[in-house]
Amino acid sequence: MVQNRKKLLTDSQANKVTYGKGNAKKYIVVHETDNTRSGADADAHARLQYNVNSRSASWHYTVDDKEAVQSFEHTWKCWAAGSNTGNNEGIQIEVCVNSDGNYQKAMQNAAELVAKVMKEEGIPIKNVVQHNHFSGKNCPRNMREGKISWSQFLVMVANCTGNTQQKKPVTDNNKYRVMTGTYSTLQAAENVLDVTKASFWLGSLH
Secondary structure, three states, rough: OOOOEOOOOOOHOOOOOOEEOOOOEEEEEEEEEOOOOOOHHHHHHHHHHOOOOOOOOOOEEEEOOOEEEEEOHHHHEEEEOOOOHHHEEEEEEEOOOOOOOOHHHHHHHHHHHHHHHHHHHHHHHHHHHHHHHOOOOOOOOOOOOOOHHHHHHHHHHHHHHHOOOOOOOOOOOOEEEEEEOOOOOOHHHHHHHOOOOOOOEEEEOO
């Protein structure tokens, strides 16, 4: 389990780099630091925030391949997501990409941290989103480029929560055709695609 450590800003410090308290805590927003410099780990970024970051930016957690460091309690509305909704309703997690760190391990630690915050705040996995979701920014960049895909990351999170149901792999070599049709409305077509409302006619191709 990832080690969690707190290096919290005081209220007077936090008021300088946030929108104050009252975070609705509906989302968990995943970022990457995009800082590849050697030594740019979670502790370094936490110290940057503790010394009151000169940039107009703030986030709740920084996580690397060794630990997660918390800079703000969840109630603070940090400047990170690029939109009012993202900032006022999101808990922000920055994942380190420093060149002397292990990216794969950092992402596993991030998944464990996300699962922990989900449990603490009752946030569903559908509300675990990328920074890109709110602002369109290419962040988390490495994940969006497929170093670890977003879908893979969500599976990692689900595995950490213990609530995932893995589908059994398909082991046969059969091929099937899904028989559909033409429908007068979009709703009618969608009903056919919903396996809880309609049945499929499957025809073997072999």
